[in-house]
Amino acid sequence: MSDATTAGCSKIALISTPWPLYSRPSMQLGTLKAYLKAQVPDLAVEAHHFYLNLAEALGYQLYHSLSERTWLAETVYAALLFPERLQIIKKLFDRQAGKKSPLGNTRFETLTSSVKAISDAFMDRVDWRACRLAGFSVSLCQLTSTLYFIRRLKQKYPHLIIVMGGSSLAGEAALDLFAVFPEVDAVVQGEGEIPLFHLVRHLRNSPNLNDLPPLPGLCTSATAAHHGNPASFCQLENLSRLPAPDYDEYFQVLQTFHPAQAFFPTLPMEISRGCWWQQSSGANPAGGCAFCNLNLQWQGYRSKGPAQVVSEIDHLTGKHRTLSVAVVDNVLPKNKSREIFQQLGRLDKDLRLFCEIRATTPAAELKVMRDAGLQRVQIGIESLSTRLLKKMHKGSTAIQNLEIMKNCEVLGIQSISNLMGHFPGSDAQDVAENLRTMEFALPYRPLNFVGFWLGLGSPVWRNAQTYGITAVFNHPNWAHLFPTHMLRSLRLVIQAYRGDKGYQKKLWRPVEQKIKDWEKTYRELHQDPSAGPILSLRDGQDFLIIRQRRVRSKPFTHRLTGTSRAIYLHCQRHRSLQKILSRFTTVPSDEIVAFLRMMVAKKLMFAEDGKYLSLAVPVRPTRWERWM
Numbered sequence: 001m002s003d004a005t006t007a008g009c010s011k012i013a014l015i016s017t018p019w020p021l022y023s024r025p026s027m028q029l030g031t032l033k034a035y036l037k038a039q040v041p042d043l044a045v046e047a048h049h050f051y052l053n054l055a056e057a058l059g060y061q062l063y064h065s066l067s068e069r070t071w072l073a074e075t076v077y078a079a080l081l082f083p084e085r086l087q088i089i090k091k092l093f094d095r096q097a098g099k100k101s102p103l104g105n106t107r108f109e110t111l112t113s114s115v116k117a118i119s120d121a122f123m124d125r126v127d128w129r130a131c132r133l134a135g136f137s138v139s140l141c142q143l144t145s146t147l148y149f150i151r152r153l154k155q156k157y158p159h160l161i162i163v164m165g166g167s168s169l170a171g172e173a174a175l176d177l178f179a180v181f182p183e184v185d186a187v188v189q190g191e192g193e194i195p196l197f198h199l200v201r202h203l204r205n206s207p208n209l210n211d212l213p214p215l216p217g218l219c220t221s222a223t224a225a226h227h228g229n230p231a232s233f234c235q236l237e238n239l240s241r242l243p244a245p246d247y248d249e250y251f252q253v254l255q256t257f258h259p260a261q262a263f264f265p266t267l268p269m270e271i272s273r274g275c276w277w278q279q280s281s282g283a284n285p286a287g288g289c290a291f292c293n294l295n296l297q298w299q300g301y302r303s304k305g306p307a308q309v310v311s312e313i314d315h316l317t318g319k320h321r322t323l324s325v326a327v328v329d330n331v332l333p334k335n336k337s338r339e340i341f342q343q344l345g346r347l348d349k350d351l352r353l354f355c356e357i358r359a360t361t362p363a364a365e366l367k368v369m370r371d372a373g374l375q376r377v378q379i380g381i382e383s384l385s386t387r388l389l390k391k392m393h394k395g396s397t398a399i400q401n402l403e404i405m406k407n408c409e410v411l412g413i414q415s416i417s418n419l420m421g422h423f424p425g426s427d428a429q430d431v432a433e434n435l436r437t438m439e440f441a442l443p444y445r446p447l448n449f450v451g452f453w454l455g456l457g458s459p460v461w462r463n464a465q466t467y468g469i470t471a472v473f474n475h476p477n478w479a480h481l482f483p484t485h486m487l488r489s490l491r492l493v494i495q496a497y498r499g500d501k502g503y504q505k506k507l508w509r510p511v512e513q514k515i516k517d518w519e520k521t522y523r524e525l526h527q528d529p530s531a532g533p534i535l536s537l538r539d540g541q542d543f544l545i546i547r548q549r550r551v552r553s554k555p556f557t558h559r560l561t562g563t564s565r566a567i568y569l570h571c572q573r574h575r576s577l578q579k580i581l582s583r584f585t586t587v588p589s590d591e592i593v594a595f596l597r598m599m600v601a602k603k604l605m606f607a608e609d610g611k612y613l614s615l616a617v618p619v620r621p622t623r624w625e626r627w628m
């Protein structure tokens with residue numbers, strides 16, 4: 001066995017601790033491992049997707065219930081990190097778990113001791129003596145679990161150089177970590193590939209960390225003390241030199257499970273880093289959507305070429321014999337997406353794709369994506385009020401949101417999108433607009449209501465006063481998890497604020513209730529899967545029939561003929577009144593306006609700012625393509 005304490009750096013370990021989704025390998029680990037192996041072929045890189053081991057040992061259902069709620073997830077390892085605070089942390093767990101949730105009967109003490117036994121046994125199984133460096137990737141829900149692993153490992157193996165990185169440590173968050181967790185030797189600022197490569201190269205020549213010169217993108221306690229701020233970023237100029245991620249260890253672990261515990265994982269894939277919308281948001285000094293802090297670890301927007309993306313997906317789905325792929329990008333590349341999905345379609349594989357898209361994605365592009373295998377999307381809807389979307393600097397409108405929600409219904413794509421309430425500075429008019437537009441959205445899959453939360457580094461956080469916020473600070477729940485003296489020195493990714501929170505909660509109650517009613521109606525009307533869309537359209541060439549299904553009542557039907565039919569089909573895509581009038585010049589404009597008003601009154605069309613959108617979902621998508 002080699003001993004890294006004397007042999008420079010021939011082996012390193014990359015670790016992802018609980019609580020990411022257990023059904024996917026860690027993209028961060030897979031990408032870093034592949035890059036480091038390509039740069040330093042004789043370096044042994046072990047990737048430990050440990051959360052998978054824990055999920056299997058705890059039971060997938062329990063793991064999932066914990067992992068989908070940030071505060072619940074963070075309580076478990078906080079109790080292991082600070083056992084003397086068990087009762088305070090337990091209070092937060094009990095409050096978050098609630099009596100009615102699947103976790104209602106879980107005893108916190110039993111849970112934490114099981115997690116401790118599984119985690120410690122895992123750490124004991126790995127030959128840490130052979131490793132010189134342990135790198136931890138930290139995203140949402142992974143802070144306390146990572147710190148627990150780090151503390152335990154450093155106690156037993158002081159030679160290990162501990163490096164942390166990831167979205168939870170971007171920007172301000174890394175500033176004071178060294179003061180409270182001296183076990184951490186270095187924090188990567190921004191993306192990890194180049195800084196880690198430089199660090200490994202240094203350690204191979206000179207195993208002593210004290211000789212480390214300042215490296216761009218890497219912050220150590222020494223550089224933090226001297227410079228008082230995080231190191232500058234050091235990122236790949238473009239993503240074309242990134243090899244396909246290496247997920248081998250995740251699948252090796254999965255193969256050791258009892259067949260009853262086996263499942264078909266989803267492969268995370270990366271097409272781009274950053275957000276082009278944020279880049280192009282010249283009007284907003286803080287850039288991008290006001291609530292978003294997703295891109296703190298990147299500068300600019302970079303994307304892979306279509307051939308690279310397609311060959312990676314082809315290679316990895318073939319290698320691991322799975323067809324589910326989740327694209328993890330915050331936003332897909334504007335000018336390459338269509339080409340990428342066209343080429344993916346040509347692979348002739350029955351892929352099941354998931355990705356996040358902007359509401360402005362054109363219908364034709366969505367169709368290409370569906371043809372390539374897109375089955376679920378998260379659309380950046382956030383609001384059904386254009387007035388509020390402007391305040392959020394979302395770059396979309398309510399009519400665009402309705403249009404893409406309809407397009408998903410037409411194409412059979414499941415949309416799992418959110419409507420955000422409690423946004424600071426939103427007012428009664430914003431809420432009223434949301435309630436009104438929701439009346440028109442009822443035929444489509446309901447949105448999930450999510451309350452605004454303040455993200456460290458987001459435009460709202462940086463320009464708090466603009467949004468009526470008088471103070472920002474770490475979220476009070478962190479005070480349950482960390483001792484006071486530590487919390488004073490930490491800036492954590494979930495923040496809280498003083499402002500109009502109480503007012504917002506009251507203001508948005510009708511919206512929350514209406515979404516619950518929407519979900520109920522949608523569920524009831526889709527109990528019979530053969531019943532078709534709630535608001536459907538059948539074309540008879542010179543007439544069309546619109547059917548409006550209702551709960552426990554006979555459906556309404558409407559027949560449109562001649563020009564009425566033609567106008568309705570023309571507005572399958574939202575059109576301005578001017579465009580409609582110039583297309584149908586033989587009909588007097590007041591008749592057209594009266595027709596459009598009638599359609600809106602019957603909730604068969606939506607109107608906003610002189611634009612009109614037909615809402616009925618064509619039962620034959622092939623016809624819809626011709627009308628778009």
Ligand code: SF4
Nearest residue numbers: 275277288289292330
């Ligand atoms: S929410 Fe999406 S589109 Fe908006 S800034 Fe963030 S990543 Fe970009």
